[in-house]
Amino acid sequence: MGPVVVVGLDGATWQVIRPLAEAGHLPTLRTLLKEGAWAVLRSVVPPLSPPAWTAFMTGANPGKTRVYDFIGRDEGGRFRLVNGGWRALPSLWQLLSNAGYRVGVINVPMTYPPEPVNGVLISGMDAPVKDRAVGYPADIHRRLQQAGFTYRVDVSHARWWPQSPERYVEYYVGAVNRVAHEHMAVARWLLVTERPDFLMVTLVHTDRISHAVGRRLKEITPERAASLSPEHPIVAAYRVADEALASLMESLPPQSTLMVVSDHGFRPYDRVFNLNRWLYERGWLDLDERLLRSSSWQRWWAPVWQRVQYRLWRRRGVDLMRRSRFFRAIRWHRTRAYSFGAFGSIFINLQGRDPYGIVPPEAYEALCEELSAQLLALRDPHTGKPIVRHVWRAREVYQGPYVHLGPDLILDLMPGYFVRNALDEYRPELVYPAGRYGTRALEHTGMHDPDGILLMWGHRVHCRGEQPVAHIVDLMPTILALFDVPIPAYVDGRPLTGWCDITPRATLAEQTTASPAEGYSGQESDLIIERLRELGYL
Numbered sequence: 001m002g003p004v005v006v007v008g009l010d011g012a013t014w015q016v017i018r019p020l021a022e023a024g025h026l027p028t029l030r031t032l033l034k035e036g037a038w039a040v041l042r043s044v045v046p047p048l049s050p051p052a053w054t055a056f057m058t059g060a061n062p063g064k065t066r067v068y069d070f071i072g073r074d075e076g077g078r079f080r081l082v083n084g085g086w087r088a089l090p091s092l093w094q095l096l097s098n099a100g101y102r103v104g105v106i107n108v109p110m111t112y113p114p115e116p117v118n119g120v121l122i123s124g125m126d127a128p129v130k131d132r133a134v135g136y137p138a139d140i141h142r143r144l145q146q147a148g149f150t151y152r153v154d155v156s157h158a159r160w161w162p163q164s165p166e167r168y169v170e171y172y173v174g175a176v177n178r179v180a181h182e183h184m185a186v187a188r189w190l191l192v193t194e195r196p197d198f199l200m201v202t203l204v205h206t207d208r209i210s211h212a213v214g215r216r217l218k219e220i221t222p223e224r225a226a227s228l229s230p231e232h233p234i235v236a237a238y239r240v241a242d243e244a245l246a247s248l249m250e251s252l253p254p255q256s257t258l259m260v261v262s263d264h265g266f267r268p269y270d271r272v273f274n275l276n277r278w279l280y281e282r283g284w285l286d287l288d289e290r291l292l293r294s295s296s297w298q299r300w301w302a303p304v305w306q307r308v309q310y311r312l313w314r315r316r317g318v319d320l321m322r323r324s325r326f327f328r329a330i331r332w333h334r335t336r337a338y339s340f341g342a343f344g345s346i347f348i349n350l351q352g353r354d355p356y357g358i359v360p361p362e363a364y365e366a367l368c369e370e371l372s373a374q375l376l377a378l379r380d381p382h383t384g385k386p387i388v389r390h391v392w393r394a395r396e397v398y399q400g401p402y403v404h405l406g407p408d409l410i411l412d413l414m415p416g417y418f419v420r421n422a423l424d425e426y427r428p429e430l431v432y433p434a435g436r437y438g439t440r441a442l443e444h445t446g447m448h449d450p451d452g453i454l455l456m457w458g459h460r461v462h463c464r465g466e467q468p469v470a471h472i473v474d475l476m477p478t479i480l481a482l483f484d485v486p487i488p489a490y491v492d493g494r495p496l497t498g499w500c501d502i503t504p505r506a507t508l509a510e511q512t513t514a515s516p517a518e519g520y521s522g523q524e525s526d527l528i529i530e531r532l533r534e535l536g537y538l
Contacts, residue, residue, distance in 0.1 A: 001255060001460075002252070002253045002254055002255035002256035002257065002458075002459075003191075003195075003196060003197050003198060003199055003252075003253060003256050003257075004197070004198050004199075004256070004257045004259070004479055004482055004483070005191070005198075005199045005200070005248070005252065005256055005257070005258050005259070006198075006199070006200040006201075006258075006259045006260075006261060006479075007200075007201060007202075007203070007244075007245060007248065007258070007259070007260045007261075008053075008056075008108065008200065008201065008202030008203065008261055008262065008263070009202075009203055009206050009241050009260060009261070009262050009453070010049065010109075010202060010203065010204040010205075010206055010207035010262060010263055011204075011206050011207030011210050011211075011262060011263070011264060011265065011266045011448065011452075012206050012238075012241070012260075012262035012265070012266075012452065012453050013262070013265035013266050013267075013449060013451065013452065013453065014038075014040065014265075014451070014453055015217075015220065015265065015266075015267070016217065016220045016234060016238060016266070017029055017238065017453065018033075018222075019220055019221060019222045019224075019225035020220065020225055020228075020235060020238055021033060022222065022225065023225035023226040023228070024226070025225070025228070025230070025235055025238070025239060025242075026238060026239065026241075026242040027242065027246075028242045028243075028245045028246040028249070029241075029242050029245065029260075029455075032245075032258075032260070032455055032457050033455065034464075035457055035464070036258075036455055036456055036457030036458075036461055036464070037455070037456050037457075037461055037463045037464055037465065037466075037467050037499050038453070038454060038455040038456070038465070038466060038467065039454050039466060039467040039468060039469055039470050040451045040452070040453070040454070040469045040470070041261060041262065041451070041452040041453055041454035041469075041470050041471070041472055041475075042450055042451060042452075042469055042470070042471045042472065043055075043263060043264040043265075043448075043450045043451070043452055043472055044061060044062060044397075044472065044473075045392060045397040045410055045450070046069075046341075046343035046344070046345065046410055046448070047263070047264035047265075047343075047448040047449065047450045047452075048069055048070070048264070048341075048343065048448065049109045049110075049125070049207070049263050049264070050067050050068075050069060050070055050082060050109065050110050050126075051065070051067050051068055051069065052263035052264055052452075052472055053108055053109045053110050053124075053202075053263050054067040054084075054087055054110050055472050055473050056092075056261070056263065056472050056473075056475055056476060057091040057092045057093070057108070057110075057476060058087065058089040058090070058091065058092070058473075058476060058491075059092075059473045059474075059475075059476030059477050059487075059488075059491035059492060059493045060089055060400070060473060060490055060491060060492050060493075061397075061398055061399060061400065061473065061492050062398055062400075062402070062406055063394075063398030063399045063400030063401070063402055063403040063406065064088065064089060064399070064400030064401065064402065064490060064492070065087055065088055065089050065400075065402070066086055066087065066088040066402040066405060067082060067086060067087055067110065068341075068345075068405070068406045068407065069082065069341045069343075069345065070082060070341075070532050071340065071341065072086055072405065073347075073405045073406075074405070075405070076355065077353060077354040077355045077357075078355070079327075079340075082110075082126075083110065083112050083113070083126040084110040084111045084112050084113065084115070084123070084126060085112070085113050087110065088401075088402060089488075089490065090488075091111075091115065092198075092476045092479060092480070093105050093115075093117050093119075093121065093198065093200075094115060094117065095480065095485060095488075096118075096197070096198050096479075096480075096483060096485065097116075097117045097118035097119070099483065099485045100118070101118065101196075101197040101198060101483055101485075102118050102119045102194065102195070102196045102197050102198075103117050103118060103119040103120075103121070103196050103197065103198045103199070104119050104120045104121075104187070104190040104191070104194055104196040104198070104199040104200070105117065105119075105120070105121040105122065105199075105200050106120075106121075106122045106183060106186055106187050106190070106199075106200065106201040106202070107122060107123075107124045107125075107153075107183050107201060107202045107203070107204070108124045108200060108202045109124040109125045109126060109202065109204075109263075110124065110126055111123045111124050111126070111127075112124065112126040112127040112128070112134065114134060114135045114136040115136065116136055117136060119194060119196050120135065120136065120137070120140060120190055120194060120196075121135045121136045122134070122135035122140060122151075122186070123135055123153075124153070124202060124204075125153065125154060125204065125531070127153050128527045129153055129527070130152060130153055130154065130156065130527070131151075131152050131153070132151065132153075133151040133153075133186075134153075144186065147189060149182065149185060149186055149189070150182055151182060151183075151186060152179050152182060154176075154179065154204070154208075154531060155172065155175040155176050155179055155208070156531075165436075165442075165443070168441055168442070169212060169213060169233065169442065172208075172209075172212060172442060173209055173212075173213075173233045173236060173237070176204075176205040176208045176209060176237075177205055177209075177236065177237060177240045179205065180203045180204075180205040180240050180241070180244060181240065181243075181244065183201055183202075183203060184201060184203065184244035184247060184248060186201075187199065187201035187248060188247060188248055188251045191248070191251050191252075192251055195253075197483070198479070198483070201248075203240075203241055203244060205237055205240060205241075206237050206238065206241060206262075207266070209233055209234065209236075209237040210234065210237070210266040210446040211442075211444055211445075211446045211447075212233075212442040212443060212444070212445075212446070213233045213234065213443070213445070213446070214266070214267075214268045214269065214434075214443075214444070214445035214446020214447065215268050215270075215434075215443075215445040215446075216232070216233065216234055216268075217234060217266060217267065217268045217446060218268050219232070219234070220234055220235075245260070255458070255459050255460075256458055256459075257456070257457075257458035257459070257460050257461065257482060257500075258456070258457045258458050259454070259455070259456050259475070259479075260453065260454070260455040260456075260457075261452070261453065261454050261455075261472075261475060262452035262453045263452060263472065264448045264449060264450060264451075264452045265448070265449035265450065265451045265452045265453070266446050266447070266448060266449055267415070267446070267447060267449045268416075268445060268446055268447075269415075269416050269417060269418040269434055269445060269446070269447045270416045270417075270433065270434050270445075271380070271416060271417050271418070271431055271432070271433060271434060272417070272418050272419075272420045272431065272432050272433070272434055273344075273387050273413065273417050273418070273419050273420075273430070273431055274420065274421075274427055274429060274430055274431065274432070275339045275344055275346070275411070275419050275421055276326075276338065276339050276340075276421050277427065277428065277429065277430050278375075278378070278430055279337055279338060279339060279346075281430065282374065284335070284336050284337040284338075284371070285330070285335050285336075285337060285338045285339075286330070286331040286334035286335050287329045287330060287331065288329045288331060289329070289426075291325055291328055291329040292325055292326070292329050292426035325426075326340070332349065332355075332356030332358070333356065333358060334358070335349050335356075335358070336348065336349055336358065336359050336367060337349065337367070337371060337408075339419075339421050340421050341407070341421060343410065343411070343419055343448075344388075344409075344410060344411025344412075344413065344419040345406075345407035345409070345410055345411075346371065346407055346408060346409040346410075346411070347407055347408055348364060348367060348368065348408045348409075350364060350408075353404065368393060368408060368409060371391070371409060372391040372393075372409065375387075375388045375391050375411065376388055376390075376391060380431050381430060381431060382431060385414070386414055387413060387414055387417050387431070388411055388412070388413055388414070389412045389413060389414050390411075390412040391409055391410070391411055391412070392409065392410040392411075392412065393408070393409065394406055394407065394408055394409070394410075397410065399492075418434065418447045420437065452472070454470050454475070456496075456499055456500070460482065460500050460501040460502070461499060461500055461501075462499075462500065462501055463498065463499055467498070467499065470496060471493060472493075473491070473492045473493030474493035474494055474495070474496055475493065475496075476491065476493060477491050477493050477494060477495045477504070478493075478495045478496045478499070478500065478502070480495075480504075481495040481497075481500070481502040481503070481504040481505070482500060482502055484505060485505070486505045487504060487505070
């Protein structure tokens with residue numbers, strides 16, 4: 001049997017791939033669509049990279065993995081930056097390594113700190129570095145340098161010289177596309193030199209560019225695709241992915257199985273719903289607005305002053321997340337609900353669970369019902385249209401021992417709306433137009449969609465064309481079955497037996513858990529917070 005090779009295209013969507021493939025922009029993906037099997041891949045709720053890629057590598061939902069967002073809540077109700085060490089279940093590559101298979105893992109989010117594997121692992125976006133590989137074995141960066149590779153984890157959004165927004169977007173698109181080529185070059189090298197049984201590489205440029213020029217996703221339609229220029233930023237990003245796939249396939253050994261997956265899809269948005277402002281206006285959240293407002297002088301010097309504050313706080317040993325202006329401005333003794341994160345996650349300030357909890361447990365259900373009803377009745381003050389499509393309760397979407405650490409309510413917004421809960425940017429408007437936020441050099445007009453992609457190709461794939469919707473938790477057990485490795489009993493997903501030549505073995509009865517790894521140091525936190533702010537997640 002040849003290797004199983006997985007290519008992750010962060011944020012990729014069939015809404016872009018299919019029109020561009022049919023128009024001739026993506027010849028490799030067009031061939032794979034004809035020769036392989038493909039389907040919509042449903043993500044987790046909310047469709048964020050940390051819980052989604054963690055669900056991919058564990059086969060389990062956030063209630064079992066403990067990973068809900070870029071920020072997590074510990075058992076004491078305190079908030080912290082989350083990385084791969086926070087994951088409560090073993091990864092796919094751990095299980096394959098334990099079974100004696102050799103693995104190679106490159107740039108998958110939520111893989112820092114690097115775990116020992118039977119092979120090579122290079123951490124993804126949660127690694128607190130910019131221009132070097134961090135992984136296992138520890139000398140991997142030196143080995144890459146000796147082989148002549150340049151390796152960068154990501155590209156900064158910072159604009160250090162005067163430049164028009166259009167020119168800066170052009171620069172940024174080119175920079176992230178070059179990083180994608182770098183990561184795929186390393187994947188090809190590992191495939192040839194290490195000969196792994198399992199190889200995975202994730203390219204994140206499709207996500208980064210879709211955030212920055214999300215408005216232009218509307219231009220990708222079956223009717224217009226053929227007339228789009230190869231220089232169109234969305235077209236260029238997907239062409240890079242297509243070229244990278246073509247180069248990897250040239251190095252595939254015989255009888256290989258190829259999977260192309262995304263953690264979520266993408267869609268454009270035009271308007272931003274300021275959820276914390278709504279909670280404040282309705283009296284659920286109490287804030288000292290004086291601590292949130294900034295003068296024009298402060299806004300001008302915000303990037304510099306922010307860095308100075310971080311360095312002072314680090315020297316004093318202060319938890320950076322607890323020192324954010326938003327958390328400091330909350331009057332906890334009069335706050336019943338608040339929100340943070342990149343999507344509409346609401347937390348109830350519950351007695352007995354949260355450090356400053358004021359909501360009695362017997363009032364919890366009624367409060368959740370009242371919040372849900374008011375949100376569903378909410379209308380955009382400018383257009384009169386509804387903003388919220390659905391409000392999920394935690395128990396509806398999560399199961400497992402860590403449900404209590406996640407949000408209590410999760411919003412699903414109407415098309416065209418995005419929830420933004422920046423921790424350190426004060427906006428008094430309830431709803432405002434999408435665009436450039438805070439000190440970002442780029443716009444943010446593209447948001448995650450639950451529907452990602454799954455494509456399988458190779459001699460063990462025995463079906464062709466479009467298949468029923470799959471779920472991201474189905475992929476880990478499918479890969480284990482391809483290697484004839486038993487599937488742990490805690491796994492939520494099911495092997496895609498209709499797709500592949502596999503006969504799953506009996507499940508393992510035990511549930512393996514892990515204790516949280518050490519968090520970031522102060523300096524590492526600085527870099528991660530800056531990276532997440534640039535991406536629009538904080």
